[in-house]
Amino acid sequence: MTINENGRLRIAIQKSGRLSDSSQDLFKRCGLKISLADRKLLAHVGNMPIDLMLVRSSDIPGLVMDGVCDLGIVGDNTLEEHALQRQLNGEPSAYDKICSLKFGGCRLSIALPEEIDYQGIQSLDGMRLATTYPRLLNRFAQQHGIRFETCRLNGSVEVAPRVGLADGICDLVSTGTTLEANGLKEVEVIYTSKAALISGDKPLSGTKAQIFDKLLPRIQGVLKARESKYIMLHAPKNKLSEVITLMPGSETPTVLPLAERDDRVAVHMVSTETFFWETMEQLKDLGCNSILVLPIEKMMR
Ligand SMILES: Nc1ncnc2c1ncn2[C@@H]1O[C@H](COP(=O)(O)OP(=O)(O)OP(=O)(O)O)[C@@H](O)[C@H]1O
Ligand SMILES: O=P(O)(O)OC[C@H]1O[C@H](OP(=O)(O)OP(=O)(O)O)[C@H](O)[C@@H]1O
Ligand SMILES: [Mg+2]
Known part of the structure; x- marks a missing residue:
């Protein structure tokens, strides 16, 4: 075939x-x-x-x-x-x-009922943990020289301790809302994923x-x-080098003249780094104005 x-x-x-x-x-x-x-x-x-x-x-x-x-x-x-x-x-x-x-960013974590006094990885020894990921969990156990039993659930894993199926769980966590809603606390992150x-x-x-x-x-x-942004601003000519130093990832900014302004120029650049409000405030303090940070739809080198 x-x-x-x-x-x-x-x-x-x-x-x-x-x-x-x-x-x-x-x-x-x-x-x-x-x-x-x-x-x-x-x-x-x-x-x-x-x-x-x-x-x-x-x-x-x-x-x-x-x-x-x-x-x-x-x-x-x-x-x-x-x-x-x-x-x-x-x-x-x-x-x-x-x-x-x-x-799809999340982490695979071990979580236990909130009331359990967790003293570190050894506290997990001998426990029974419900999970969709028994192989990753067993690898973690071996790496840390602890033993526990796993039982497999393909979804709604967080309910297992409450119904007596397991002492704790090992499941995916993102915001932590599901753990909190089910009276569980995250005690060990065993894997991070995207x-x-x-x-x-x-x-x-x-x-x-x-x-x-x-x-x-x-x-x-x-x-x-x-992850990139297109940044445009007007800057005082005499502060140009300071302005460019402040701009994140500013390798080759474009500097353009402004109509009827000899003392100011327009600066355009693509930034591949996060552009923080703090940087905008610093640029403003240097005398920049009309600062625009725009999303980019497509890029090709
Ligand atoms: N809360 C979350 N936040 C962010 N990403 C998550 C979250 N939960 C799961 N993921 C990621 O998304 C993937 C798919 O999760 P989802 O719950 O949609 O499907 P599943 O139940 O794991 O699998 P299947 O499609 O086989 O039913 C997970 O393997 C993980 O990589
Ligand atoms: O930390 P949180 O933001 O609360 O997210 C975590 C929850 O998200 C996933 O389940 P999902 O909602 O995909 O349901 P499922 O069990 O049906 O896959 C995961 O299995 C957790 O239960
Ligand atoms: Mg899921």
Whole structure:
């Protein structure tokens, strides 16, 4: 049986959940025309030879490692857990992480009921912890020379201690609201995660490699644009060098004359660093005005 050999690049993304909107948005920003009809699980991109396969997040590492999909977007946590499980089973677990994406940020943490007196990692010895990530949790236990029992729950893990299923949990945390709502406190962060773009470890075939070579710079351009800002301001000519020093990442600012003003110039630049209010205030103190910080939609070097 030949799988995935129709000359179209196949990308697995989460069907619905924490990563699905951001994954679709990333490809839309890359200029891909995606029309996702209700319940359609394989969507053809209209203007590029790419198909998006909509699946459960937990299936994405396996689909990419087995070559069913060429690329995938998945959380580091899911990827690492799956790879560890496959290694234990003696199954192929190789993949390439192409880049980290800037969404889906969370941490995998151990949490215990608030009333428990936690004295450090040794307090976990002998406990029973509910988790969706037993392999990552066991690795942590081994690294710290402690033993505990794990029981697997695929969702609503935070309810386990209250119903007597476990002493504590190991689950994903972002704002901490779910822990707090369920009377739990975070005691150890065992892994930090973001969404990642992955591929299998074998090189793509000719046509697919060409599609990928077109897509990757667009993805990188979207990521770069997201963290970059276009800054414009008017500055006194005699303070120009001080102004430029203050501007974050100001390698090659453009300096333009202003109509009917010999003492002031316009300065334009792209900043790839965070532009803080404090910097704007300092620029103002130097005599700058009309300071604009604008988002950038696309970038290509
Ligand atoms: N609270 C959160 N904040 C930010 N990112 C999160 C959060 N919870 C999960 N994630 C990230 O999003 C991924 C998908 O989470 P989500 O809960 O949508 O799906 P799931 O239940 O883990 O998986 P599946 O799609 O297989 O049902 C997680 O693996 C993690 O990387
Ligand atoms: O720290 P917080 O911001 O509260 O987020 C943490 C919650 O988010 C995730 O669950 P999700 O809401 O995705 O539900 P699920 O268990 O159905 O996957 C995770 O499993 C936690 O329960
Ligand atoms: Mg979830």
